Amino acid sequence: MKIVIGSRRSKLALTQTGLIADELRALGHDIEVVEIVTEGDTNRAPLTQLGGTGVFATAIRNALRNNEIDLTVHSLKDLPTAPAPGLTIAAIPPREDARDALIARDGLTLGELSPGAVVGGSPRRAAQLAALGLGLVTREVRGNIDRRIDYVRHGELDGIVLARAGLSRVGRLDEITETIDPLQMLPAPGQGALALEIRADDTALYDVVRGLDDADTRAAVTAERAVLSRLEAGCSAPLGALAEISEDLDGSLEISLRAFVGRTDGTFDLRRSQTGPFDHPEQLGHDVAELLLADGALEAFTSDGQAPEPTPGGLLPRDADPVTVQHPQRRGA
Known part of the structure; x- marks a missing residue:
């Protein structure tokens, strides 16, 4: 079968696309x-100003709908959570390490950086760094991996926090000065996972791509993204989540889910966790979100501690270009 894959032009995106292309060629x-080229690649404004996750997906999704390409490989954490009309996530391959990683000057770790040191990262990372109480100053930066690491190499930042998975895929693991424990910093929902998106009516390609799906990864990211969906937060929100698959005492699979919301200035942070059955990851995500909401999670999304006014269809403004992750099936089914 001839398959045309659309990719963003960044080194990471092309590398990720290349991994899937090689599997399909095999x-x-x-x-x-x-x-x-997407708006997120050409506009250097912060994601909070651009409108969130859709800036990376819209152009590629339009190409899919217009039959210019057959398949695209997304970083799952960059995708909105509600359905994209006419499209479907056909596969979520096995996940890379979901943790965040620090690249700092002089080989330093977070604990070794002096108070006042400037560390680059997203609002989610900034909120969790602030919650650690290390006295670090955070700065939101954008750009490809090379550009962001260069901020440290050129002395503009003392450190930068990036997804370890991305560093692994482009061969820069040796520059990491600390892989950050999720007890200190929870990753973005879906971080480290890829999403293979096709047209919903392309059944022949679905049958091909579905073989690359990993049930454990799909269950974990479904739970994580259900938290995101329930709180109606985009990728620019100070929210982290991590789900892990394990076996309980009777051998049944279960999902353990942890989530964080906070303010970037460190004046509010909240963590909650819960365990649930493997077959109901979305429900588990919603349950953890409800725990967060019951304990004041909406304060994390405001500057004055007052909950925002409800918006039609959600708690916070919805990104205009969404997608859903389908329910997984139990391994071996």
């Missing part, structure tokens, strides 16, 4: 990769 398919 199955005997003819693969072509087409580069697509």
